[in-house]
Amino acid sequence: MPFAIEGARVTLQGHCAVEEAPDLFQALIAIERPVFDLDQVVYIHTAVAQVLIASRGQLERRPADPTLAACLATLEAAR
Amino acid sequence: MNALLAQFIPEARDLIDRAASGILQLETSPGDGAIINDVFRAVHTLKGSSGLFEVGPLTRLVHAAEDLLEEARAGGMELSSDIVDNLLGNLDVVGRWIDALERREALPDDAEDESSQRSVALRGWLAKSKPAGQPVAASSAAAARRTVEWLAELPETERLAAFKVAARRPLAAWRFEPEEDCFFRGDDPLAMVRHAPGVLVLRVVPNRTLGALDTVDPLQCWLTFQGVSDAAPAALAEHFRYVAERVEIVEIAAADLAIPVGARADGPVFRDFARLARRQLETGQVEALSNSISALAGITAPASLQASALRWCAAHLESSGLERAAEIEALIAAIETGIAHRLPLFTAPISFPPALVATDVQHESTLGERLAREQIEAWLTPGAAEIESGRFEAVARTVRGLFRSLGRDASELEPALAELRQKRDAEPLRRLMEFAGGSEPSPRAAAKPAQAGEGAGLPRVLRVDQGKIDTIMNLVAELIVAKNGLNFLADRAEREHGSRVMSREIKDAHSVIDRITQGLQLGVMSVRMMPLNQVLQRFPRLVRDVARALGKKVDLIIEGEDTEADKNVLESLADPLIHIVRNSLDHGLETPSERLELGKPEHGTVRIAARNESDFVVIEVSDDGRGVNIARVREKAVKLGIVTAERAEQMSEVEAANLIFLPGFSTKDQVSDLSGRGVGMDVVRTTVVKAGGDVTLRNSPGRGASVIIRLPLTMAVTRIVTVDCRGQLYGIPMDLIAETVRLDSKAIQRVSNAEAFVLRNAIVPIVRLAERLGLDNGEASAAEEAVIVVSVGGERVGVVVDGFRERMETVVKPLTGILEGASGFSGAALLGDGRVLLILDLPEIL
Numbered sequence: 058m059p060f061a062i063e064g065a066r067v068t069l070q071g072h073c074a075v076e077e078a079p080d081l082f083q084a085l086i087a088i089e090r091p092v093f094d095l096d097q098v099v100y101i102h103t104a105v106a107q108v109l110i111a112s113r114g115q116l117e118r119r120p121a122d123p124t125l126a127a128c129l130a131t132l133e134a135a136r
Numbered sequence: 137m138n139a140l141l142a143q144f145i146p147e148a149r150d151l152i153d154r155a156a157s158g159i160l161q162l163e164t165s166p167g168d169g170a171i172i173n174d175v176f177r178a179v180h181t182l183k184g185s186s187g188l189f190e191v192g193p194l195t196r197l198v199h200a201a202e203d204l205l206e207e208a209r210a211g212g213m214e215l216s217s218d219i220v221d222n223l224l225g226n227l228d229v230v231g232r233w234i235d236a237l238e239r240r241e242a243l244p245d246d247a248e249d250e251s252s253q254r255s256v257a258l259r260g261w262l263a264k265s266k267p268a269g270q271p272v273a274a275s276s277a278a279a280a281r282r283t284v285e286w287l288a289e290l291p292e293t294e295r296l297a298a299f300k301v302a303a304r305r306p307l308a309a310w311r312f313e314p315e316e317d318c319f320f321r322g323d324d325p326l327a328m329v330r331h332a333p334g335v336l337v338l339r340v341v342p343n344r345t346l347g348a349l350d351t352v353d354p355l356q357c358w359l360t361f362q363g364v365s366d367a368a369p370a371a372l373a374e375h376f377r378y379v380a381e382r383v384e385i386v387e388i389a390a391a392d393l394a395i396p397v398g399a400r401a402d403g404p405v406f407r408d409f410a411r412l413a414r415r416q417l418e419t420g421q422v423e424a425l426s427n428s429i430s431a432l433a434g435i436t437a438p439a440s441l442q443a444s445a446l447r448w449c450a451a452h453l454e455s456s457g458l459e460r461a462a463e464i465e466a467l468i469a470a471i472e473t474g475i476a477h478r479l480p481l482f483t484a485p486i487s488f489p490p491a492l493v494a495t496d497v498q499h500e501s502t503l504g505e506r507l508a509r510e511q512i513e514a515w516l517t518p519g520a521a522e523i524e525s526g527r528f529e530a531v532a533r534t535v536r537g538l539f540r541s542l543g544r545d546a547s548e549l550e551p552a553l554a555e556l557r558q559k560r561d562a563e564p565l566r567r568l569m570e571f572a573g574g575s576e577p578s579p580r581a582a583a584k585p586a587q588a589g590e591g592a593g594l595p596r597v598l599r600v601d602q603g604k605i606d607t608i609m610n611l612v613a614e615l616i617v618a619k620n621g622l623n624f625l626a627d628r629a630e631r632e633h634g635s636r637v638m639s640r641e642i643k644d645a646h647s648v649i650d651r652i653t654q655g656l657q658l659g660v661m662s663v664r665m666m667p668l669n670q671v672l673q674r675f676p677r678l679v680r681d682v683a684r685a686l687g688k689k690v691d692l693i694i695e696g697e698d699t700e701a702d703k704n705v706l707e708s709l710a711d712p713l714i715h716i717v718r719n720s721l722d723h724g725l726e727t728p729s730e731r732l733e734l735g736k737p738e739h740g741t742v743r744i745a746a747r748n749e750s751d752f753v754v755i756e757v758s759d760d761g762r763g764v765n766i767a768r769v770r771e772k773a774v775k776l777g778i779v780t781a782e783r784a785e786q787m788s789e790v791e792a793a794n795l796i797f798l799p800g801f802s803t804k805d806q807v808s809d810l811s812g813r814g815v816g817m818d819v820v821r822t823t824v825v826k827a828g829g830d831v832t833l834r835n836s837p838g839r840g841a842s843v844i845i846r847l848p849l850t851m852a853v854t855r856i857v858t859v860d861c862r863g864q865l866y867g868i869p870m871d872l873i874a875e876t877v878r879l880d881s882k883a884i885q886r887v888s889n890a891e892a893f894v895l896r897n898a899i900v901p902i903v904r905l906a907e908r909l910g911l912d913n914g915e916a917s918a919a920e921e922a923v924i925v926v927s928v929g930g931e932r933v934g935v936v937v938d939g940f941r942e943r944m945e946t947v948v949k950p951l952t953g954i955l956e957g958a959s960g961f962s963g964a965a966l967l968g969d970g971r972v973l974l975i976l977d978l979p980e981i982l
Contacts (some may be wrong), residue, residue: 075319075355082354103326104319107359110342119255124330127338128359 065073065090069105070097081120085112093132095119101125137241144185146599148234151185152176153673156227160676163220169209175275176205182230188537191243192374193251194233200255201226201381204262217684219261224677226254252370254654284313286362287388288395290337292444296451298336298364303390303455304962307336308369310385312376313343319355321549322536323379325358326460332375334367380539391463392454396445401437401472405879410472413449417461417468426453432471445470511535512562519704528557533853535565602703609660612653613853613947619653620944621968622646657853661702665849668746668753669697673712675717679742682721689739690721691729696746701753705847708827709755712820716757716843717742724761724841735759736837751849752829752871758842764835766792776801793835794930797821825979828854828871832930856965858941858973859924862911867948867965867975872926876940881920893923893934900925902934908981909960927978935978944968948975 060069060081065088073081085091091114098120101109106125110132116125119126158175162168183198201223212846215223229250236244270647287295287309298307310332314325314476329338343360346352369385376383409432416425420857436443445467452460452467470476532553552564614662630639672694683690701709725731725740731737746755770784773795780938784792794799801816817831820843824831829847848871855870877895884893884902891902901922923934946965951958962977 075324076330077353082349082352082377086350091222096937100327101328103324103357104354106326107352107357107938108354111346112349113712117324117782122330124335128326128340131340131359 059134060084065092066094067091068094068097069101070099071129072089072099073105075102075104078102081105082108085114088112088114090114092117094121095125095129098122098125137238141189141237141241141598144189144235145238147185148182149231150226151178151182152231154679155182156224157673157847159215159220159223159227160680162215163217163680167211172205174201178211179205182895185660187377188632189237191233191237193243193247193376194230195377196370197226197251197255198230198257200258204258208263209336213261218821222257222261226258229254237415240652248370274687284341287393288397288469289341289366290339290362290364291395292397292447294876295364295395296447298366299390299393299451300455301336302366303451305366305390306763307388307390307393308367308372308385309388309392310363310365310372310376312363312379312383314357314361314379314382316356316358317547318357318379320550323357323552325357325361326381328376329363332363332365332367333371334365336366337364340365359890364388366530390412390455391452391460394467396448396467397439398439398441398444398469400665400973401440401442402474405432406474407470410468412466413471414465417458417464420458422453422457426450427807429453434878441474441476442471445476448751464689471852478484499570509566512556512565514968516560516562525939532557535918568868605660605663610662610947611904612657616652616853616945617947617966617968619646619968620946621970622649623942624967624969643667661849661971664703665700666703666706668699668755670703670708671706671713672697672744672746675713678714679717679721682718686721687727688721688725690725691739693741693743694745698754699748701847701849703941705753705827705849708823709845709847712831712845713755713757715817715820716845717744720757720759720841720843722762723788724759724763726762748849749846752846753849755845755847756842757845758834758840762839763837763839764793764796764833766835766837769793769795773798773801789835790930793841796833797831828869830875830930853945854965854975855943855945856948856973857924857943859905859922859937860939860941861905861909863938864911865967865971865973866905866923867946867973868926868935868978869948869962869975870943872928872978874925874927877923877925879923879934880917881921884921895932895934896927898932900932900934902936903982904936905976906938906980916981926978926982928982933982946973 058136059073059077060067062084067081067088069084072105076106085108093109093114093116095116096118100122101120104111106128114132116129116132122130156176157174158171158178161171162175164611165616167169177201179198183195183202185194188196201716204213204219204223208215211490215220233243233247236242236247238500244738275310286966299919312324312325312329318325329335339362341360341362342358345357346358369387372385373383376385409428413428414429429446433443433446433450436446449464449471458464479846484978511534529783535553536549548564555561555564597944626639626642626646629635629642675694676692679690720742725742726734726736728738731740740759740761742759744755744757744759746753748754768790770787770792773779773792774781774784778795778798778801779787787795797817797820801818821831822846824845829845831846832844834842834844856867857870857873858865859868860866879893884891891904892899892904894900922937922939924937924940925932925934927933946967948963948965955961955964960977960981961974962980963975966976967973
């Protein structure tokens with residue numbers, strides 16, 4: 058599975074395809090203030106990125122890819 | 137060639153033809169909604185289909201044309217003659233590109249440049265039609281201008297960084313708002329943005345207010361992407377071509393990024409700075425100005441508007457000194473007042489306006505449906521297990537792309553694809569494809585699942601390579617020849633073997649095969665029959681263009697465009713017709729002022745009328761112009777040495793008028809651009825005669841002229857009469873023969889050294905075939921002569937032969953090898969008993 062959850066810490070890695078978005082979405086609804094580790098991520102689908110943004114979680118480790126980084130800057134703005 | 141491309145090419149040509157003829161109609165009846173819609177749909181479909189191939193310049197040019205038509209359709213602009221010219225010109229270019237695509241599966245090398253020039257011109261018309269009120273910059277007159285509001289929302293640090301990287305280069309600002317349901321089509325907007333060329337700045341914003349997480353639909357797209365790229369707008373347009381209607385691309389200058397943002401700070405220090413800075417700016421003290429700026433920046437709150445303006449001042453100075461004095465001056469004003477007067481952001485939109493999603497367009501998806509059906513079939517064909525998933529992905533990708541390019545609702549596509557993959561059940565997907573005609577499923581389609589691959593409800597048209605039909609035609613022709621052999625066999629059975637019964641039975645068998653062969657021949661010929669419309673549809677355009685070039689006013693009337701003829705006949709007809717029509721326009725019709733003086737209506741009329749006459753197709757091109765000046769034709773013919781002066785005097789009006797078909801004849805002294813380069817009507821006649829036809833001229837001086845072309849309906853099978861001449865058989869095409877007569881040799885009169893006879897009160901000259909062919913003329917004339925009266929070039933001539941033999945249908949093959957160019961013969965045919973029959977080229981012999 059490309060995402061792992063330990064308490065409030067959500068770690069994504071590798072490629073996160075559109076199919077992950079509903080699962081991640083369900084998982085995040087149960088977590089009050091998620092903290093994201095995304096430095097292992099190679100690429101995430103737009104739908105997954107949207108779930109992360111909508112969760113208003115805290116981005117602790119940023120993705121290396123500049124496009125993803127720019128996209129998730131919205132996450133910080135949304136908080 | 138790629139099978140998809142092979143299907144696209146003829147479809148594209150049809151669409152281009154349809155659009156062109158619609159556009160022409162629009163010129164005469166502007167504002168006709170049905171026609172505009174038709175043209176729009178053709179262009180829209182062409183754009184959609186072209187998106188499946190690597191033909192970016194073509195897609196973009198067609199897109200620009202579509203925008204213009206969209207505006208016309210919405211009533212925003214009228215299609216003037218100039219615009220019509222422009223649109224037609226663009227369709228010609230697209231037609232040329234399609235030709236290139238067919239030849240080498242790629243667009244010409246200059247397509248990119250041509251596409252952008254032409255698109256700019258098209259968008260120029262569009263811009264002119266837009267209401268005034270948008271700021272217009274003097275530097276680029278035609279292009280519409282608008283500001284890019286959201287540029288100021290980009291983080292200043294990123295704008296500054298981009299400015300420094302590309303201070304002197306043009307940039308492109310773009311905004312991409314994906315459709316809500318794009319995930320269902322397999323789109324990943326972020327991936328698309330990630331690979332966009334030259335991205336310097338990227339901002340991703342939700343396009344709605346976000347509520348709590350559980351109120352959000354995870355499979356709806358609600359992000360909007362804004363970016364600045366260091367890339368040509370054309371490259372971006374190419375990158376985003378599949379989502380063109382959701383993307384706006386605007387060319388900007390780096391200086392357009394210099395927008396100060398922040399809260400206003402107050403204080404007298406800013407006014408003092410402004411006074412000082414302006415003086416420094418005027419006197420060109422770069423270093424002093426730079427020092428003043430950094431001094432003030434040191435004491436200004438960094439988040440204030442003034443601090444931001446100071447940073448941009450510094451960036452300008454650093455990148456280009458005082459070159460951008462106007463921009464610096466505006467920034468100084470912002471520092472002084474604390475209000476950022478937005479510099480007018482003058483930029484030409486290169487983009488696809490977002491309003492382009494044409495909802496009421498019926499998506500024409502004949503090509504699309506065929507493609508989808510083929511993809512489904514491909515997947516259902518069993519293949520190796522290890523490449524199964526790869527194969528499925530390829531199929532799914534194409535189908536998704538198809539849905540996207542057709543602008544179809546894709547929400548049911550993924551489940552249908554899943555069914556296809558897991559259960560190998562193609563029904564759900566086929567049902568989805570069936571809805572192609574409109575967005576709603578028709579009850580019939582929903583109730584009755586489509587039969588596998590049958591394309592229920594569509595006219596069942598088969599596109600077949602012409603070569604295959606020609607092969608069948610050749611086989612039928614050979615069958616006809618072989619069938620003729622049975623007659624010879626029957627004769628032999630009776631003569632050599634003395635079996636009359638056998639002979640009769642063979643003849644019976646012959647008549648059965650004959651009937652079937654005739655049916656077969658008719659069937660194949662009807663496949664090759666095309667309506668004349670194929671040739672005639674280019675004329676409205678041609679007449680319009682030529683008439684405009686000549687400053688004449690012309691109405692074109694086309695009659696009988698449904699008349700059918702063999703494809704080869706049509707092809708041989710096209711060039712002569714163009715020449716004749718051009719001649720009518722150029723030489724025949726008078727200018728509007730001349731016509732008015734003559735008491736004729738200002739508009740000249742050119743009429744092209746086609747009809748069937750037994751086994752011929754007859755096309756008559758007539759005009760109501762000045763007609764052929766017979767006196768000048770005679771004069772000219774004498775001057776050119778074509779006929780002697782006395783012969784010219786003796787000629788009847790009709791004969792003289794037909795002189796214009798002789799080689800090297802042209803009456804107009806001034807050679808025009810359009811017709812009359814000395815290769816005139818003689819070329820027309822040669823072409824038509826080669827195709828087995830004939831041309832004549834009917835002239836009424838002062839009132840007009842008509843040129844009448846007669847062509848055989850089909851060229852594949854020729855009916856001939858065989859004649860005997862000194863023991864040798866020759867064939868004469870039946871079309872040329874008016875009648876056959878047996879003549880008492882005393883009835884032949886000698887007129888000096890020529891012979892003639894009287895046939896129904898007309899003198900018909902006589903030639904002896906043996907003499908003309910250079911055969912031994914030893915035999916004295918018999919008491920009775922066999923004479924074939926032929927009609928060549930409108931004149932009747934009697935040809936004396938030794939005897940008539942049977943008539944037959946046969947395939948005439950051109951002479952090849954060492955016989956090629958043998959004068960006097962137009963070809964050869966195989967006789968039923970295996971002998972070779974030479975076909976006489978009578979027009980040449982006589």
